[in-house]
Amino acid sequence: xxxxxxxxxxxxxxxxxxLLALADGERHGYGIVQDISQRxxxxxxxxxxxxxxxxxxxxxxxxxxxxxxRPAPDLDDERRRYYRITRFGWRxxxxxxxxxxxxxxxxxxxxxxxx
Amino acid sequence: MxxxxxxxxxxxxxxxxxxxxxxxxxxxDRCRGARQRGPAAVAGLWLRTTLDxxxxxxxxxxxxxxxxxxxRTVAMTGVxxxxxxxxxxxxxxxxxxxxxxFSAIAIATxxxxxxxxxxxxxxxxxxxxRPLPYVDADRLAMIWDVVQTDAKFFSTPPExxxxxxxxxxxxxxxxxxxxxxxxxxxGEPEKLPARKVTANFWTVLGTQPLLGRVFTEDEDxxxxxxxxxxxxxxxxxxxxxANVLGRTLMLNDTAYKVVGVMPREFxxxxxxxxxxxMPASFSAGLLRNWGWHDVHCVARLKPxxxxxxxxxxxxxxxxxxxxxxxxxxxxxxxVTPLREDLAGKTYASLIVLLCASAAVLLIAxxxxxxxxxxxxxGRRREVAxxxxxxxxxxxxxxxxxxxxxxxxxxxxxAGLALAIPVMRFLETLVPETMAAVxxxxxxxxxxxxxxxxxxxxxxxxxxxALGGSRPALQDALRDGGRGTSGGRSxxxxxxxxxxxxxxxxxxxxxxxxxxxxxxxLRQTDLGxxxxxxxxxxxxxxxxxxxxxxxxxxxxxxxxxxxIPGVIDAGGISRIPLTVSDQSTFYLLEGQxxxxxxxxxxxxxxxxxxxxxxxxxxxxxxxxxxxxxxRSDSPAAVVNESFVARNYPGRSPLGARFKxxxxxxxxxxxxxxGVVTNIRDRGVAEELRPTIYRVHEQADxxxxxxxxxxxxxxxxxxxxVPLVRQAIWSVDPQQPIARIQTIDxxxxxxxxxxxxxxxxxxxxxxxxxxxASLGLYGVLSYAxxxxxxxxxxxxxxxxxxxxxxxxxxxxxxxxxxxxxxAGMILAFIxxxxxxxxxxxFRPAFVPAVAAVAALLLxxxxxxxxxxxxxxxxxxxxxxxxxx
Numbered sequence: 001x002x003x004x005x006x007x008x009x010x011x012x013x014x015x016x017x018x019l020l021a022l023a024d025g026e027r028h029g030y031g032i033v034q035d036i037s038q039r040x041x042x043x044x045x046x047x048x049x050x051x052x053x054x055x056x057x058x059x060x061x062x063x064x065x066x067x068x069x070r071p072a073p074d075l076d077d078e079r080r081r082y083y084r085i086t087r088f089g090w091r092x093x094x095x096x097x098x099x100x101x102x103x104x105x106x107x108x109x110x111x112x113x114x115x
Numbered sequence: 116m117x118x119x120x121x122x123x124x125x126x127x128x129x130x131x132x133x134x135x136x137x138x139x140x141x142x143x144d145r146c147r148g149a150r151q152r153g154p155a156a157v158a159g160l161w162l163r164t165t166l167d168x169x170x171x172x173x174x175x176x177x178x179x180x181x182x183x184x185x186x187r188t189v190a191m192t193g194v195x196x197x198x199x200x201x202x203x204x205x206x207x208x209x210x211x212x213x214x215x216x217f218s219a220i221a222i223a224t225x226x227x228x229x230x231x232x233x234x235x236x237x238x239x240x241x242x243x244x245r246p247l248p249y250v251d252a253d254r255l256a257m258i259w260d261v262v263q264t265d266a267k268f269f270s271t272p273p274e275x276x277x278x279x280x281x282x283x284x285x286x287x288x289x290x291x292x293x294x295x296x297x298x299x300x301x302g303e304p305e306k307l308p309a310r311k312v313t314a315n316f317w318t319v320l321g322t323q324p325l326l327g328r329v330f331t332e333d334e335d336x337x338x339x340x341x342x343x344x345x346x347x348x349x350x351x352x353x354x355x356x357a358n359v360l361g362r363t364l365m366l367n368d369t370a371y372k373v374v375g376v377m378p379r380e381f382x383x384x385x386x387x388x389x390x391x392x393m394p395a396s397f398s399a400g401l402l403r404n405w406g407w408h409d410v411h412c413v414a415r416l417k418p419x420x421x422x423x424x425x426x427x428x429x430x431x432x433x434x435x436x437x438x439x440x441x442x443x444x445x446x447x448x449x450v451t452p453l454r455e456d457l458a459g460k461t462y463a464s465l466i467v468l469l470c471a472s473a474a475v476l477l478i479a480x481x482x483x484x485x486x487x488x489x490x491x492x493g494r495r496r497e498v499a500x501x502x503x504x505x506x507x508x509x510x511x512x513x514x515x516x517x518x519x520x521x522x523x524x525x526x527x528x529a530g531l532a533l534a535i536p537v538m539r540f541l542e543t544l545v546p547e548t549m550a551a552v553x554x555x556x557x558x559x560x561x562x563x564x565x566x567x568x569x570x571x572x573x574x575x576x577x578x579x580a581l582g583g584s585r586p587a588l589q590d591a592l593r594d595g596g597r598g599t600s601g602g603r604s605x606x607x608x609x610x611x612x613x614x615x616x617x618x619x620x621x622x623x624x625x626x627x628x629x630x631x632x633x634x635x636l637r638q639t640d641l642g643x644x645x646x647x648x649x650x651x652x653x654x655x656x657x658x659x660x661x662x663x664x665x666x667x668x669x670x671x672x673x674x675x676x677x678i679p680g681v682i683d684a685g686g687i688s689r690i691p692l693t694v695s696d697q698s699t700f701y702l703l704e705g706q707x708x709x710x711x712x713x714x715x716x717x718x719x720x721x722x723x724x725x726x727x728x729x730x731x732x733x734x735x736x737x738x739x740x741x742x743x744x745r746s747d748s749p750a751a752v753v754n755e756s757f758v759a760r761n762y763p764g765r766s767p768l769g770a771r772f773k774x775x776x777x778x779x780x781x782x783x784x785x786x787x788g789v790v791t792n793i794r795d796r797g798v799a800e801e802l803r804p805t806i807y808r809v810h811e812q813a814d815x816x817x818x819x820x821x822x823x824x825x826x827x828x829x830x831x832x833x834x835v836p837l838v839r840q841a842i843w844s845v846d847p848q849q850p851i852a853r854i855q856t857i858d859x860x861x862x863x864x865x866x867x868x869x870x871x872x873x874x875x876x877x878x879x880x881x882x883x884x885x886a887s888l889g890l891y892g893v894l895s896y897a898x899x900x901x902x903x904x905x906x907x908x909x910x911x912x913x914x915x916x917x918x919x920x921x922x923x924x925x926x927x928x929x930x931x932x933x934x935x936a937g938m939i940l941a942f943i944x945x946x947x948x949x950x951x952x953x954x955f956r957p958a959f960v961p962a963v964a965a966v967a968a969l970l971l972x973x974x975x976x977x978x979x980x981x982x983x984x985x986x987x988x989x990x991x992x993x994x995x996x997x
Binding site: 028029030033047048049050051052053055056080081 | 126130133134137138140141142144145163164166167168170171172174175
């Protein structure tokens with residue numbers, strides 16, 4: 001649907017975090033929440049409503065897709081849906097990262113970086 | 116978990132279908148985590164989750180609606196506005212956390228107000244709003260006869276016939292009559308609640324049977340033995356078998372063919388559990404009997420005809436009908452909406468309770484508005500800074516309102532928890548004429564509660580938002596927070612105090628009046644000794660023949676008396692305290708037929724030992740004894756009401772009367788005794804003139820002593836099996852029904868009034884509490900705010916006594932104005948309640964005096980505490996305060 005990765009920038013922080021969470025592999029909703037919570041030292045705690053709204057948007061924009069692979073049934077609840085990043089999702093993630101990098105670089109020239 | 120799924124309804128269905136399960140899973144996981152950390156974590160989780168669902172659900176719904184339009188732009192502005200809103204909500208939540216005491220009071224106040232109203236709404240919705248199980252039920256009406264000044268009377272068969280033939284306002288009129296039906300086939304003999312109805316009953320209501328058909332006009336006129344049965348009976352007695360149609364049911368020892376089964380949800384006046392509908396098949400004699408008042412008429416309005424037009428037309432029609440047929444005095448008619456009759460007394464209670472709960476919510480709003488106004492004054496600096504930084508007034512108002520909404524939302528959530536027990540309580544108020552309900556927090560109720568929260572938030576938030584957002588920029592910044600808030604806001608706060616005091620006074624007074632009424636009911640002299648009095652019904656359709664009936668009744672009573680633990684036993688045609696009709700015209704000796712028209716008395720047929728069994732008190736003359744045998748000059752005992760109506764100031768002993776319908780053949784009855792009034796029609800019902808006859812002499816009427824009363828020395832329930840055995844030892848086929856004690860009957864009849872009173876009382880106490888809280892809050896705030904002014908006054912020579920007086924005067928002044936306004940409201944309310952409740956006889960003065968005293972004491976405390984603080988202000992400190 002979206003061919004131009006830059007059209008979606010700036011990415012909402014939650015969406016960016018979801019991309020980061022899925023970068024290491026497929027996860028289900030709770031896995032995403034846990035990963036984000038760990039990485040942000042519990043500063044970002046996603047509520048279900050917010051999470052699934054974001055997931056819905058990301059699915060629509062084809063940043064992520066539902067995975068049809070499931071872990072062995074005894075490992076996890078097989079009713080859960082798993083998500084993974086699409087190629088387009090990778091491109092958007094990279095684009096957002098470079099946007100942020102540019103922004104940070106600029107901030108550093110103003111000596112805003114924390115010591 | 117179930118609550119969470121309910122919350123998920125905030126999302127559009129498509130979203131829910133796709134993600135609902137996963138979201139619920141995720142929530143469950145988090146719940147488990149929170150539970151390990153303790154109840155505070157669970158509460159926090161619920162709070163966050165609710166806000167999250169509300170926020171996300173709202174924007175999803177917006178998106179779902181807008182997606183067909185220019186998707187992106189709508190989404191963008193939506194997101195922007197949403198983010199603004201989210202920020203305000205976040206800010207509101209921070210405010211909540213920053214002022215925990217204020218927030219706790221505000222949320223608790225709102226929870227009470229919203230919770231109580233949510234529960235009330237669920238009851239009102241169930242009883243007064245939900246669709247009835249008839250087609251276009253709002254077009255259905257009941258028609259009642261009006262004889263003289265008696266408000267509503269049952270109609271008579273000929274009236275029904277004439278009305279049906281001549282009226283121009285209804286598409287059709289159906290009639291129903293009480294019926295007796297005892298089944299004796301297949302299984303234990305059982306007495307079933309039954310009604311006789313005319314064949315057009317079903318077309319008027321617009322209801323179809325679940326199985327089979329209803330009976331036809333033809334079957335009705337030819338008195339065919341066909342019945343339509345209830346869903347319940349079909350399940351119970353026929354095991355829900357499909358081939359019930361055409362089966363025979365032995366009713367009163369006569370074979371009836373089952374032609375139809377009604378759907379489960381069907382019910383109709385006068386009770387929810389009618390099992391048998393049989394053809395009315397009015398006999399020719401009955402269709403000429405203008406005194407036979409036992410017909411319910413239900414009718415469907417013609418399209419375009421209003422209830423009022425129908426009322427006028429029917430009143431005129433019945434006047435004409437009664438004139439043509441020489442009835443004196445002439446009769447009128449009244450048309451009432453069906454729903455009103457179905458809801459009955461509950462209608463009045465619900466309206467009163469709804470008003471009361473609305474008043475509580477209003478007080479809560481007023482209170483919060485006041486608190487926020489006070490706080491708004493304290494936040495003027497903050498507002499000024501924001502305005503100086505470029506926030507527009509609209510922006511500020513929006514922020515204030517969102518803060519109020521956050522409070523209201525939190526209050527509503529807490530209120531839902533409160534609503535559930537109140538709903539359990541209200542369920543018991545649903546009238547017996549309607550289907551039983553189980554009140555739940557369903558979508559409608561939740562929607563109402565949400566709407567209420569928003570309306571509440573806006574109501575109590577608006578004035579503070581408007582006031583607080585007016586940035587008197589330079590003033591406020593320079594002022595340094597010294598704050599002598601302007602006269603305007605004082606005026607507003609004071610009128611708010613007066614309003615809430617007035618509302619509280621109204622509720623308290625109404626509650627007090629209702630309590631009086633209830634006390635009065637409790638102390639009603641029943642005319643009998645009610646303790647350890649067992650009653651039951653033995654339908655006597657198997658003993659149509661008079662002598663056999665008398666013999667059977669005497670025999671069964673003899674056997675019952677022989678049971679150990681039974682003191683005495685007697686029979687009566689209607690169990691006392693339960694039946695409101697069964698009355699007949701009578702003619703006093705020396706009266707002309709004209710004079711005796713519409714002269715009605717309740718009639719009861721009793722056995723000789725009846726009066727001694729129930730503990731009736733003899734007022735004059737004698738009770739029935741063994742000399743009263745079958746003869747053509749029988750004896751009668753009457754009650755005091757009968758004497759008061761017919762023989763004021765004279766002894767009725769020896770006077771004679773006869774029953775009107777029997778004409779020349781009727782016996783002349785001689786009055787031999789007078790008993791103290793017995794509440795035959797019910798505890799809370801009006802007394803009527805009553806005639807008692809002994810069953811050995813009651814061979815001229817169909818009245819039979821099928822009711823049995825038993826006075827026991829032991830716990831009545833312990834002898835029930837023995838009583839059954841005793842009766843079945845005389846006749847093993849005899850049905851036995853409705854076993855209950857008189858105390859049960861009394862308790863049941865008083866339960867609705869006692870619950871109403873308790874609920875209204877609780878509302879009133881709540882109102883008083885909230886109002887005094889408001890008074891206290893405003894005064895103590897005024898003290899804080901005017902510390903420097905007080906200091907100045909004291910420095911200029913005012914004593915602390917002066918200060919104390921000036922503050923007390925202000926507080927008590929407000930209270931008194933509120934009290935006066937409240938008394939006016941209470942007076943209006945009591946007028947309303949008089950029309951709604953029978954036996955509501957307000958003794959206004961003591962109630963008002965008690966309320967005034969109570970309010971003044973509470974107000975004095977609420978006033979004195981801050982006033983004392985004011986009087987202790989140290990002028991030095993106060994002036995430094997600047």
